[in-house]
Amino acid sequence: MFTHEQIASFSDLEHRLYNYVIKHIDQVIYMRIRDLANETHVSTTTILRFCQKLDCDGFSEFKVKLKMYKEKQTDQQSIISGDTSLTEFLERTLTQDFQEKIETIASVLAEAKRVVFIGIGSSGILAEYGSRYFSGLKKFAFYIKDPFMPIHEQYIEESVTIVLSVSGETESTLNQVNQFKQEGSTIVSITNHADSSLAKLSDYHLAYYVSNEFLNHTNLTTQIPVVYLLERLAKATYQRMDV
Known part of the structure; x- marks a missing residue:
């Protein structure tokens, strides 16, 4: 108002x-x-x-x-107990279709020369965590937390870009993804909903569907599903790498 x-x-x-x-x-x-x-x-x-x-x-x-x-x-300003949302998410990830989607994305990641993580806010923090986790499993990865950083083709040649966004509607992130896509990078997005603009821009997409939580305009939606998905993808990727 x-x-x-x-x-x-x-x-x-x-x-x-x-x-x-x-x-x-x-x-x-x-x-x-x-x-x-x-x-x-x-x-x-x-x-x-x-x-x-x-x-x-x-x-x-x-x-x-x-x-x-x-x-x-x-x-x-109402805080929601995350137990129910988290339980429902874990039940969804145990389905065969969801696991097959993860395995498909892992195969693409295993073939990539490098993995680029992007995100802003809390998603930027998780992007850093994702790049560190993948690097620990011998997959070269780095993260970009500045949505306005100039991108050159040699940075993302033969790359897969993993984009993290709760809403999938952040304008600066969408602009950055468009730039990566135009440079030929394969886009994998992880958002809270499959019908977001980011999901539609992506080559592969994972949605975790948990209840949104806000306090004084701050998005406090749980990010535990994102941590799980990043670690699950990293381990599945490692299993497909010739190391």
């Missing part, structure tokens, strides 16, 4: 109003405009101008949007 651009456009009085609203959402959604004006020591005109900057036609619409914003924040 409150974007960076909107907050940057506030005057000093509007910033005072914004700070009060954020700290007293439960009270503001039931206030009259004159009550809010008295509490914040600003005019009703200032409040209406504040509402307009938030794309609201008036104070009534602002209170409706504020209530929806509060409910959304409450939903995002």
Whole structure:
């Protein structure tokens, strides 16, 4: 509801109003405009101008949007027990189809000259872990955590790129994958859903399907399935390598 651009456009009085609203959402959604004006020591005109900057036609619409914003924040702050999601994931990985998919990808990885890992945020941390794990099993691998790093053909010649992304919709990651794909790298993606844009761009894809978790806009979706998939792929790849 409150974007960076909107907050940057506030005057000093509007910033005072914004700070009060954020700290007293439960009270503001039931206030009259004159009550809010008295509490914040600003005019009703200032409040209406504040509402307009938030794309609201008036104070009534602002209170409706504020209530929806509060409910959304409450939903995002609920922490889910990961036991059920993890159990369901492990049950899915034991199916023959899923294991055959892993074995197929491992065969491709075994033939590759190098393996490149990419990801940002928590996925970038796991990309580093994946490259280290593969290297420990005698498969040359490295990771790139900067989505804007210049890529040259010689870096990814005869390579397989493993892309990690929870949503599969991060724009900078998608742009990077397009560049790798155009340079001839085989794309393997690991995301939470098979219908993501990243999955559709990939030559091979693994989805782990666990419940999304957010706290204060931070994505806290469990990454245990990703660790399992990386280690499973690395070991299956090693078994196919001529070492």
